Amino acid sequence: MEIIAGIAMAFNLLIILHKARKMDIINAILDLVLLIVILILTSGSVAGIEIGMVASLVVSIYLFTNPIKPSDKMQKEAKVLKNLFKEINNEHT
Numbered sequence: 001m002e003i004i005a006g007i008a009m010a011f012n013l014l015i016i017l018h019k020a021r022k023m024d025i026i027n028a029i030l031d032l033v034l035l036i037v038i039l040i041l042t043s044g045s046v047a048g049i050e051i052g053m054v055a056s057l058v059v060s061i062y063l064f065t066n067p068i069k070p071s072d073k074m075q076k077e078a079k080v081l082k083n084l085f086k087e088i089n090n091e092h093t
Contacts, residue, residue, distance in 0.1 A: 005050040008057040015060040025081045026074060027067050031060050 012035060019028035035056045042052030 002046075002050070005053045008050075008053040012053065012057045012060045015057075015064050019064070020085075023082050023085070024067060025078050025085070027063050030068065031063055034059055 012031075016028050016031050016035070019025075019031065038052040038056045038059075039049060042048035042055075
């Protein structure tokens with residue numbers, strides 16, 4: 001069962017990374033926050049954490065196939081975040 005949880009977590013993190021690289025910041029942040037919330041809610045046992053990882057993967061796949069369309073205000077704020085991430089990325093390259 002741990003192998004399934006590991007694979008689920010790896011795919012989940014790859015999806016979040018892909019969203020961040022595509023500069024789909026809003027969906028990446030939402031996905032990461034949901035991952036953390038699900039892991040906190042199911043942290044009572046190893047089986048709970050494994051279930052949380054698989055559930056988070058399903059949510060990540062759903063958000064990947066049906067991204068949230070941000071409002072105009074959210075798009076302006078996302079542009080600020082994108083520019084910030086670009087500046088940080090340029091400093092590290």
